Amino acid sequence: MIIALNNKCNLTKDTFLAYQEDLAKITTTDHLILCPSFTNLALFNLTNVSLGAQNTSIDDQGAHTGEIAAQQLASFTVKYCIVGHSERRTTQHETNEDIAAKISQLFKNDITPILCVGESLEQRQNKSYPEIIKTEIIEATKSLTPPEKERLIIAYEPIWSIGTGLIPQNSEIMEVLTIIKNILPQSKILYGGSANDENIDTLKECPLIDGYLLGGLSLKIDNLQKFLKKLTH
Ligand code: PGA
Numbered sequence: 001m002i003i004a005l006n007n008k009c010n011l012t013k014d015t016f017l018a019y020q021e022d023l024a025k026i027t028t029t030d031h032l033i034l035c036p037s038f039t040n041l042a043l044f045n046l047t048n049v050s051l052g053a054q055n056t057s058i059d060d061q062g063a064h065t066g067e068i069a070a071q072q073l074a075s076f077t078v079k080y081c082i083v084g085h086s087e088r089r090t091t092q093h094e095t096n097e098d099i100a101a102k103i104s105q106l107f108k109n110d111i112t113p114i115l116c117v118g119e120s121l122e123q124r125q126n127k128s129y130p131e132i133i134k135t136e137i138i139e140a141t142k143s144l145t146p147p148e149k150e151r152l153i154i155a156y157e158p159i160w161s162i163g164t165g166l167i168p169q170n171s172e173i174m175e176v177l178t179i180i181k182n183i184l185p186q187s188k189i190l191y192g193g194s195a196n197d198e199n200i201d202t203l204k205e206c207p208l209i210d211g212y213l214l215g216g217l218s219l220k221i222d223n224l225q226k227f228l229k230k231l232t233h
Pocket of ligand 1: 006157161162163164192193194195213214215216217
């Protein structure tokens with residue numbers, strides 16, 4: 001399983017160094033991908049964990065004050081990058097077109113994108129979520145080659161589930177994962193949104209999930225270790 005750890009906008013230099021020491025003690029056979037803040041990328045020194053980022057620029061290196069280009073990420077051995085997280089779609093007004101440009105920058109620099117898709121509570125209630133999710137995927141991937149589509153990782157994150165403690169029923173997750181598989185049959189699919197060491201026993205019964213994108217849990221090493229143990233037993 002792929003376990004991507006989204007630290008979001010957390011951990012200063014010193015707290016990240018302490019966190020990383022604790023993370024080094026985790027035992028698992030799953031593939032961990034740590035996505036720290038940009039400021040902590042250069043401090044990364046773990047051997048059994050892959051390095052990811054949380055965002056990238058739509059542009060190449062150049063006159064783009066405040067941006068971080070995919071070439072710069074690659075030079076820090078970043079191998080994965082989250083794109084289209086709902087927090088960025090909402091607060092930074094990222095469009096599917098922006099996300100497509102970021103994905104193409106990542107592939108140009110040999111970084112695997114983790115594309116986040118998911119519906120709001122309103123979209124779930126008014127039943128527009130299948131169309132919303134299809135559009136998010138189709139518009140973000142339309143210029144990709146077949147091998148790039150295979151390599152792309154999708155994270156299904158219902159917005160109403162992120163950081164709320166609420167998770168969908170397995171049947172609801174399955175319905176969306178089936179929609180995604182119909183568009184991208186080869187892509188790995190992660191589930192994200194309040195996944196933790198208490199609900200993993202239920203979530204792991206859901207077929208088609210290839211891994212998890214963990215936000216809050218990524219910062220709680222003891223609970224993360226419990227989560228990983230339950231996932232394999
Ligand atoms: P959460 O966040 O696990 O804290 O709900 C997941 C995410 O936003 O990637």
